[in-house]
Amino acid sequence: MNESRYSSYSFLLDRTARRVKQYAQQQFTAQGFNITVDQWIVLKHLDEYGEMKQNALAELLFKDNPTLTRIIDLLCDKKLTVRNVHPEDRRSFNVSLTKEGAKKVQQLTPKVQAIRLKAWEGLTERDFNQFKKVLDTIYENLA
Amino acid sequence: MNESRYSSYSFLLDRTARRVKQYAQQQFTAQGFNITVDQWIVLKHLDEYGEMKQNALAELLFKDNPTLTRIIDLLCDKKLTVRNVHPEDRRSFNVSLTKEGAKKVQQLTPKVQAIRLKAWEGLTERDFNQFKKVLDTIYENLA
DNA sequence: GTATAATTATTGTTATACTAATTATTATTA
DNA sequence: TAATAATAATTAGTATAACAATAATTATAC
Numbered sequence: 261m262n263e264s265r266y267s268s269y270s271f272l273l274d275r276t277a278r279r280v281k282q283y284a285q286q287q288f289t290a291q292g293f294n295i296t297v298d299q300w301i302v303l304k305h306l307d308e309y310g311e312m313k314q315n316a317l318a319e320l321l322f323k324d325n326p327t328l329t330r331i332i333d334l335l336c337d338k339k340l341t342v343r344n345v346h347p348e349d350r351r352s353f354n355v356s357l358t359k360e361g362a363k364k365v366q367q368l369t370p371k372v373q374a375i376r377l378k379a380w381e382g383l384t385e386r387d388f389n390q391f392k393k394v395l396d397t398i399y400e401n402l403a
Numbered sequence: 404m405n406e407s408r409y410s411s412y413s414f415l416l417d418r419t420a421r422r423v424k425q426y427a428q429q430q431f432t433a434q435g436f437n438i439t440v441d442q443w444i445v446l447k448h449l450d451e452y453g454e455m456k457q458n459a460l461a462e463l464l465f466k467d468n469p470t471l472t473r474i475i476d477l478l479c480d481k482k483l484t485v486r487n488v489h490p491e492d493r494r495s496f497n498v499s500l501t502k503e504g505a506k507k508v509q510q511l512t513p514k515v516q517a518i519r520l521k522a523w524e525g526l527t528e529r530d531f532n533q534f535k536k537v538l539d540t541i542y543e544n545l546a
Numbered sequence: 547g548t549a550t551a552a553t554t555a556t557t558g559t560t561a562t563a564c565t566a567a568t569t570a571t572t573a574t575t576a
Numbered sequence: 577t578a579a580t581a582a583t584a585a586t587t588a589g590t591a592t593a594a595c596a597a598t599a600a601t602t603a604t605a606c
Contacts, residue, residue, distance in 0.1 A: 267519050269531065270423050271444065275465045276538045277420035280413050282564075283545040289565095298592065301414065315554065322418045327593060329556060334591080351554040351601045376410050379541045387537050388412065394534045395419045398522045402426040425594070432595095439561065458584060470563055472586060477561080494571045494584040 280379055287375045293368055295338070300372065302331055303340060303357065307365040311356035313346060340364060423522055430518045436511055438481070441466075443515060445474055446483060446500065450508040454499035456489060483507060 284297045295303070305320055306312070312320075318328040332355055335341040340361035346352035357365065380388075427440045438446070448463055449455070455463075461471040475498055478484040483504035489495035500508065523531075 267516055269523070269534065270427070270519055272535060272538045272542075273416075273420050273423060276542050277416050278465070278563075279542050279545050280416060284413070285564080296591065313554080322421070323592090324594070325555060326557080326595085330592075346554095349554080349602075353555075373410055376413055379544050380412070381540075381544045383537060383540055387533070387540075390530070390533045391412065391537045392415060394526060394530050395415045397526055397530075399415075399419050399422050401522050401524045402422050421593075428594075441562065456584080466562090467564065468585060469565085469587080470561095473562075476586095489584095492572075492584080494569095496585075 283378070284372075284375055291371060293371075295335075295340070295364075298331055299335055299340075300368070302328070302335060303361055303365050304369070304372075306341065306355065306357050307362060311344075311354045313349075313352045314355055315352065317355060335361070426521070427515075427518055434514065436514075438478075438483070438507075441474055442478055442483075443511070445471070445478060446504055446508050447512070447515075449484065449498065449500050450505060454487075454497045456492075456495045457498055458495065460498060478504070 281297055288295065288297060288300070293300070301321060302317070305317065309320065314325065314328055314332065318325050321328070323331075332341060332343070336343060339358055341355055342358055343353040343355055346354050424440055431438065431440060431443070436443070444464060445460070448460065452463065457468065457471055457475065461468050464471070466474075475484060475486070479486060482501055484498055485501055486496040486498055489497050
């Protein structure tokens with residue numbers, strides 16, 4: 261790679277990631293979802309994978325424990341998740357969706373997909389595959 | 404695009420952007436640069452484009468005014484930038500590098516490039532062009 | 547079996563992101 | 577020209593990100 265050109269990747273990547281999150285958050289707010297994008301990601305994963313330790317959830321989402329602790333605090337305040345004591349390890353909590361949380365996931369999933377799709381206008385499956393390959397490679401290179 | 408697959412792009416994008424920034428910051432800290440990645444980006448752009456209003460700088464960096472105000476506060480605390488009153492508009496400041504700031508940019512530029520290059524191991528110029536195309540398209544779709 | 551190490555979650559601190567509100571100044575309009 | 581609108585930067589408030597340090601608990605080592 262040409263050194264002087266590649267340097268821009270980090271700037272473009274950061275800029276675009278911020279724009280994507282910002283756009284989604286604006287839509288979430290405008291449509292009255294009443295949660296943040298990061299809170300949504302936690303809800304969605306809990307719905308998909310079921311109850312799990314904060315630990316495991318953090319790993320799944322590539323967030324650290326303090327960050328996740330605070331997101332879950334807010335979700336619990338909103339009655340969308342609960343912390344249950346772990347039966348085999350009193351250091352841990354099992355985090356799971358409340359009924360209200362599960363309902364929210366069902367209601368919002370198609371709306372969130374529609375919001376996400378907006379970014380892909382004019383792009384193809386092939387673009388996606390190439391894009392994913394580069395993102396995964398970068399991630400692995402720095403892991 | 405397949406709706407159920409594309410949804411993952413935002414997750415991958417966010418995850419990778421965070422990893423890239425995190426890796427760079429760890430290197431900055433380990434190598435004693437004594438600035439953050441975002442502070443670096445401001446210094447680098449000021450070096451490239453010369454003194455400008457905060458306003459213009461914010462637009463160039465795709466950051467909002469409050470965010471930039473605080474970054475520049477920190478850079479001024481570190482004596483790397485200065486705010487000068489704008490000769491034609493007393494609402495504005497012209498922000499510019501101090502001598503020390505300019506020296507820092509010269510010293511760190513090759514080191515930062517080396518850090519950034521790490522992420523691109525195994526990737527080609529063609530990967531870069533495709534990657535850039537997708538990032539730019541996403542950004543434009545949401546602009 | 548007790549001391550030590552490792553693990554889980556939390557709290558504290560600093561920086562960035564975004565929105566809303568505020569202040570000072572400049573531009574526009576009636 | 578006086579009132580109003582627009583603009584530049586800042587401040588305030590909430591959320592996320594990263595790191596360090598801590599408390600409670602569990603695992604390991606001697």
